[in-house]
Amino acid sequence: MEKDHKETPFFTKLFEYATSNTISHDVPGHKLGHIQSDLLDVAGEMLYKLDANAPRGLDNLNRPTGVIMEAAELMADAFGGDKAYFLTGGTTMGILAMIMSVCRAKEKIILPRNVHKSAINALILSGAVPVFVKPSIDTELGIANHMAYEDVERAVLDNPEAKAVFVINPTYFGVTSDLKAIVELAHERDMMVICDEAHGSHLPFSSELPQSSMEAGADMSSCSLHKTVGSLTQSSIIISQGSRVDHVRLRSTINMIQSTSPSSLLLASLDVARKTMALEGETTIPKIIDMARKTRDRINEIPGIKAIDDKYFIQNGAYDYDETKLIVKVSDLGLTGFDAYKELFDEHHIQMELAETHLILAVLSIGTRQEDLDALVNALWELSNKYFPMKLRPILPKVKYSYPEAYTRPREAYHAPKKYVPLYQALDEIAAESIMIYPPGIPIVIPGEIISQDILDDFEFYQKSGSVILSDTEGGYIKIIDKEYWDKWSEIYEDE
Numbered sequence: 496m497e498k499d500h501k502e503t504p505f506f507t508k509l510f511e512y513a514t515s516n517t518i519s520h521d522v523p524g525h526k527l528g529h530i531q532s533d534l535l536d537v538a539g540e541m542l543y544k545l546d547a548n549a550p551r552g553l554d555n556l557n558r559p560t561g562v563i564m565e566a567a568e569l570m571a572d573a574f575g576g577d578k579a580y581f582l583t584g585g586t587t588m589g590i591l592a593m594i595m596s597v598c599r600a601k602e603k604i605i606l607p608r609n610v611h612k613s614a615i616n617a618l619i620l621s622g623a624v625p626v627f628v629k630p631s632i633d634t635e636l637g638i639a640n641h642m643a644y645e646d647v648e649r650a651v652l653d654n655p656e657a658k659a660v661f662v663i664n665p666t667y668f669g670v671t672s673d674l675k676a677i678v679e680l681a682h683e684r685d686m687m688v689i690c691d692e693a694h695g696s697h698l699p700f701s702s703e704l705p706q707s708s709m710e711a712g713a714d715m716s717s718c719s720l721h722k723t724v725g726s727l728t729q730s731s732i733i734i735s736q737g738s739r740v741d742h743v744r745l746r747s748t749i750n751m752i753q754s755t756s757p758s759s760l761l762l763a764s765l766d767v768a769r770k771t772m773a774l775e776g777e778t779t780i781p782k783i784i785d786m787a788r789k790t791r792d793r794i795n796e797i798p799g800i801k802a803i804d805d806k807y808f809i810q811n812g813a814y815d816y817d818e819t820k821l822i823v824k825v826s827d828l829g830l831t832g833f834d835a836y837k838e839l840f841d842e843h844h845i846q847m848e849l850a851e852t853h854l855i856l857a858v859l860s861i862g863t864r865q866e867d868l869d870a871l872v873n874a875l876w877e878l879s880n881k882y883f884p885m886k887l888r889p890i891l892p893k894v895k896y897s898y899p900e901a902y903t904r905p906r907e908a909y910h911a912p913k914k915y916v917p918l919y920q921a922l923d924e925i926a927a928e929s930i931m932i933y934p935p936g937i938p939i940v941i942p943g944e945i946i947s948q949d950i951l952d953d954f955e956f957y958q959k960s961g962s963v964i965l966s967d968t969e970g971g972y973i974k975i976i977d978k979e980y981w982d983k984w985s986e987i988y989e990d991e
């Protein structure tokens with residue numbers, strides 16, 4: 496890092512404005528908190544005073560030339576890139592902007608099938624053609640992990656005209672692919688490398704963590720600072736480096752999907768989170784890793800419960816592992832992760848990040864306290880004391896995992912004529928919507944894919960498990976392409 500990270504240009508100017516007794520005739524309509532509101536009573540007037548909408552001196556996010564630009568330059572320095580863009584629509588927005596700025600309609604992009612829904616939506620908006628790489632599947636834990644280098648290489652060699660390779664660094668569960676090697680492979684063939692670093696904003700700040708996108712040489716990445724380094728929810732960045740990035744196109748794409756009234760609170764929270772990480776990350780992160788390791792050891796003493804470590808993933812082919820993700824396998828107790836997730840919340844006031852069939856996940860971050868990990872370990876002991884003596888049948892791993900086959904581009908399926916059918920009639924039809932459980936928000940099926948029996952079984956299983964299912968359709972129905980009208984429609988409507 497080359498810059499003075501004690502500075503917080505945007506936050507400092509915002510605070511100056513909030514305390515300046517300026518008479519507000521602009522929006523927002525709460526006029527620096529001169530209203531009655533239940534939120535104001537609870538959160539205080541300062542929350543509203545800091546919620547300003549680009550007054551003089553506070554710069555403009557759509558074309559930064561002042562304090563936002565200075566804050567972004569510090570951000571770029573901290574993340575090891577050349578240029579940073581502040582986002583108030585999360586990494587969801589970052590992924591949309593990156594893919595839309597790189598791929599035009601019918602151009603190819605190589606990406607793992609376990610991408611977040613925002614990448615699928617970017618395919619719909621851009622019209623790009625996905626070349627999916629099947630990620631490594633861990634049947635024991637029931638999760639999808641890294642992409643094997645050989646699989647990416649095959650996709651690159653088979654699709655030399657692809658514009659970019661998209662890599663998740665790390666996955667929700669902390670697993671990474673060999674990003675540096677993928678970057679070399681892609682750059683040799685003039686392809687860009689774009690990263691989803693929603694779960695990896697802390698990576699640039701410690702050598703004990705997997706490589707960050709910028710260290711590995713990627714061109715662009717979007718990072719959810721709100722997930723692991725303490726900024727407010729929805730605040731993210733795009734970080735970029737090198738000469739392959741078309742900044743004019745990227746800026747205009749960001750401005751297309753960014754609000755013209757971005758939240759100053761979110762922007763300020765990015766500025767101060769960067770300062771904290773730049774100044775303290777190197778000392779804080781090793782402490783978090785140490786807490787994670789010790790907590791794993793304690794959890795591994797509990798009968799029927801297992802905490803998964805980096806060695807497990809590396810033995811299973813992962814390139815590296817982010818140890819701040821704490822995966823706890825509970826299915827040997829005869830409970831699903833969904834059962835444990837509910838019980839931890841209902842009976843122990845513990846909110847986990849997510850549940851899957853076999854596991855629950857805790858995300859450790861700069862806000863994690865030792866006492867909160869102690870509470871988790873104690874609650875897991877209680878879970879074990881209750882269920883282990885019952886000798887319930889462990890949940891068996893599902894042996895067969897398959898991803899659906901693509902029939903057409905997501906955008907084509909999105910625009911095609913559609914109809915709604917009950918799930919039991921959907922076998923072998925072409926999906927016209929994405930369906931996912933949230934979290935993690937990774938689609939089970941996306942528009943344009945053929946609905947297989949496995950998809951229908953998964954859907955039924957997740958419905959029964961009480962998971963939050965996100966789809967456009969409710970009540971046991973699914974949106975599919977109406978094939979009867981599709982041919983006629985294609986003759987009239989030439990989709991790009």
Ligand SMILES: Cc1ncc(COP(=O)(O)O)c(C=O)c1O
Pocket residue numbers: 584585586587588610611613663666667691693694719729731934935936
């Ligand atoms: C892998 C992955 N990518 C992208 C996102 C989107 O990030 P955000 O919540 O900042 O919009 C998420 C959100 O959970 C995610 O899990």
